[in-house]
Amino acid sequence: MKTLFKRLNIEPNNVELYERALTHASYANEHQTLKNERLEFLGDAVLGLLMTHYLFDHMNEDEGEMSKRKAQSVSEEALILYAGYIDLKSYLRLGKGEMQKGANQSMIADAFEALLAAIYLDLGFEKVKQVFAQIVIPHLKETYGMKDYKSTLQEFIQSGDKRNISYHVLEESGPAHNKHFKIVVKLDKQIILGQGEGSTKKEAEQHAAKDALEKGNYETKKNG
Known part of the structure; x- marks a missing residue:
């Protein structure tokens, strides 16, 4: 995971939190450990706030247009795009059956949200905001044509x-x-x-x- 941390430009305090963020339920069931679903729940809210704040500051549009852009930019397809730039798929912890089939899109998207939550809990809002600026903002235009x-x-x-x-x-x-x-x-x-x-x-x-x-x-x- 050191390579992932380097890509994110972070120095974690609690590595176990990030391991949990990358742990799918199938792995958790096999190894009696915590899965990433609670972190995904929090990460969804963190990403939503970051995206809303960014669009409010940088888009001179009405509420309807900003809502449309936000929906496109936090869609599952968009999350997979962001995750691809840090090769997040390679770090997922999956159960044996899921490992053979390979991670599906939902697993990757969920792990990305969980990762944002881990950064927020471990290093605070300003750091997750920096990661958002580094990983998400440069690719926002690529998401605007995505169908929501x-x-x-x-x-x-x-x-x-x-x-x-x-x-x-x-x-x-x-x-x-x-x-x-x-x-x-x-x-x-x-x-x-x-x-x-x-x-x-x-x-x-x-x-x-x-x-x-x-x-x-x-x-x-x-x-x-």
Whole structure:
């Protein structure tokens, strides 16, 4: 991990925190250690704050456009892009089965968020802000063309009215290290617009939004 620390330009105080950030549930189950999911939860919030602050300072746009840019810049596809520049995939700790299959996109994206949380907890906000400036900001323009189906659907639904969309878990199955989610997206928590599946809630929500957009019936229901 010394190479990773060098790439991030950090000198950690608590190496175990970073090891945990890179530990997938499959490895944790096999070795009776902590997994990275709690750190991922915190890292998602840290990244969201950093991105929101940056866009507020550097974009002279309205709330809608900034929200669109933020959604693109913190999407799973974008996180994988950032993670690739530090070769984060090589440092993931996976269980034997997952190791044979190789890390999927969700694992890499989750580990990137968990890593940001580890830096924040270990070295503070200013240091994680420096890492953000080093790893994320130089590649933001590469994320602006990325498709974020949730944001696109939100724009269609909210254009001209105040109706809302929400995502609801229909089914959650599988062991902790290999979850599967089935999610529906609803208009005003009543009308089902689309359905999606994935290995994470984020992935399933994106697929549900894509399904709604492809069906195209959200427009009539929006005005119904």
